[in-house]
Amino acid sequence: MNLERLEIARLYHRFGMGPKPGDFHRAIQQGLIATRQELLTVPAVDKGANSVTEPKITDLGQFPPIKTNARTDFQKEMARQRQLLTLWWLDRMAASDHGLSERMTWFWHGHWATSIGKVEYALPMYLQNQTLRVNALGNFATMSRAMIVDGALQYWLDGGFNTIAAPNENLARELMELFTLGVNHYLEIDVKAVARALTGYNVVRSSGIVTFQPKRHDSSSLTFLGTTGTYDAIALSDFLVARDDNAQFIAERIWFRFICDSQPLPDASPIKGAFSQRDISSAIHAAATSPAMSDPQCSMVKPPLEWFIAVCRALGITPSKLKNPGQVLNFLDKLGQIPFVPPNVGGWPAGEAWLNAASAQYRLQFAQYLINQGDLSPLKNTPATERVAFLGEHLAVAEWSYRSERVLRDVNDDPARMFLMAVSSPEYLVSV
Numbered sequence: 001m002n003l004e005r006l007e008i009a010r011l012y013h014r015f016g017m018g019p020k021p022g023d024f025h026r027a028i029q030q031g032l033i034a035t036r037q038e039l040l041t042v043p044a045v046d047k048g049a050n051s052v053t054e055p056k057i058t059d060l061g062q063f064p065p066i067k068t069n070a071r072t073d074f075q076k077e078m079a080r081q082r083q084l085l086t087l088w089w090l091d092r093m094a095a096s097d098h099g100l101s102e103r104m105t106w107f108w109h110g111h112w113a114t115s116i117g118k119v120e121y122a123l124p125m126y127l128q129n130q131t132l133r134v135n136a137l138g139n140f141a142t143m144s145r146a147m148i149v150d151g152a153l154q155y156w157l158d159g160g161f162n163t164i165a166a167p168n169e170n171l172a173r174e175l176m177e178l179f180t181l182g183v184n185h186y187l188e189i190d191v192k193a194v195a196r197a198l199t200g201y202n203v204v205r206s207s208g209i210v211t212f213q214p215k216r217h218d219s220s221s222l223t224f225l226g227t228t229g230t231y232d233a234i235a236l237s238d239f240l241v242a243r244d245d246n247a248q249f250i251a252e253r254i255w256f257r258f259i260c261d262s263q264p265l266p267d268a269s270p271i272k273g274a275f276s277q278r279d280i281s282s283a284i285h286a287a288a289t290s291p292a293m294s295d296p297q298c299s300m301v302k303p304p305l306e307w308f309i310a311v312c313r314a315l316g317i318t319p320s321k322l323k324n325p326g327q328v329l330n331f332l333d334k335l336g337q338i339p340f341v342p343p344n345v346g347g348w349p350a351g352e353a354w355l356n357a358a359s360a361q362y363r364l365q366f367a368q369y370l371i372n373q374g375d376l377s378p379l380k381n382t383p384a385t386e387r388v389a390f391l392g393e394h395l396a397v398a399e400w401s402y403r404s405e406r407v408l409r410d411v412n413d414d415p416a417r418m419f420l421m422a423v424s425s426p427e428y429l430v431s432v
Contacts (some may be wrong), residue, residue, distance in 0.1 A: 003294040004032045006398040008052055010293055010431050011039050013302065013396060014258050017099035018310025021378055025397040038286055039100060042137060049098035055088040057126045059207040081122035086329060086339050087320040089129065094312040094319055104136035104284070105129065107257055107303070109339070110347035112179060114156045116340040124152035124208030124228050125340050138300025140250060140278040144180065144237045149201065151208025157345070160203035161277060164218040167195040174345050180240040182249035193224035197231035247275050254287050260298035261350045297429050301354050304335035311367065311423050314395055322373055331366040335359055356430070367423050371416050379415045387412045391422045400427055
């Protein structure tokens with residue numbers, strides 16, 4: 001296998017949401033170093049992403065009384081805004097000229113996992129998405145400061161119910177275990193103290209506005225994780241993020257989601273060192289230049305959302321413009337991964353969890369739905385005898401296996417079926 005070709009393919013699929021037509025062919029010609037630099041350098045303006053109109057998400061206010069026409073209309077509008085929000089983000093992912101920013105926003109959405117299933121209102125989720133995008137490749141300390149007082153996250157983890165009179169430990173526990181430090185880096189006594197540091201915040205559920213109410217906050221001296229002092233949410237965030245545990249934890253998360261989900265972060269990995277100042281861009285650059293990027297053993301399964309967006313980009317599809325775009329959300333739901341609806345606060349699984357008989361059937365149906373509406377002209381305009389090689393570059397597949405190549409050649413006179421087989425192949429589903 002050509003390892004440089006493998007690494008370029010992985011760069012596109014792991015850091016760029018998949019190539020658009022012609023991208024991979026051009027990348028092979030310009031070489032690995034130039035391609036990596038291009039993919040990791042965020043442009044001042046992304047014309048593709050900016051071409052997607054911002055959704056009109058409004059504050060719907062409180063729920064009207066049940067069993068009224070107002071309640072029915074309210075719920076219809078709530079559902080409409082939720083669908084509008086989801087399709088807007090899918091459109092941005094598919095349209096982006098430079099996929100890294102959306103890829104990183106998606107990564108952080110899984111990290112600070114918040115579900116609209118409990119929040120219900122679209123506006124707080126939209127605002128959280130904007131916060132994640134603005135900070136996606138910035139400084140993690142800044143991101144953490146913003147997220148600890150984010151309205152959707154606060155409501156999701158019961159922050160608004162956390163008062164000096166009745167401390168609620170949900171946000172405190174997940175802040176340490178899933179967002180900043182990792183498992184086994186704190187004790188139950190630390191959770192209780194951190195919960196008190198997070199008291200006093202109030203959330204307006206419909207708008208996501210968070211306010212601080214000093215009378216509800218525990219301003220007494222608290223002892224946790226080897227420190228004693230008075231803390232509010234911002235001071236607490238800074239303290240946790242400054243710990244060495246945080247550098248190790250985020251480095252491990254980046255390794256697991258971008259490089260290898262079957263082996264632990266090597267002690268010699270430069271990702272942690274690159275994250276020493278909590279600069280996310282530096283850590284991502286260290287990950288993308290890791291020798292493991294060309295290691296055939298570090299294969300990774302494409303999660304459903306990333307597979308879908310890559311197929312859209314290859315077919316020139318804008319998700320919201322598909323016939324019955326609600327069907328897109330139904331397919332993603334069946335595959336188990338839809339934006340704004342993580343299964344739990346730990347986010348989505350990885351690896352072989354996405355490979356089973358049921359998902360394979362849904363994926364075939366989904367792919368056919370997309371192919372029927374996508375642009376196959378580049379494949380159709382390619383001579384039949386050259387279509388296997390063309391698809392390898394069109395889809396950024398490092399190398400077809402003998403079996404897959406044989407299957408593709410058997411149907412090379414049927415471009416639609418050929419494309420279906422290609423995007424359902426092991427080489428496309430798993431970056432080998």
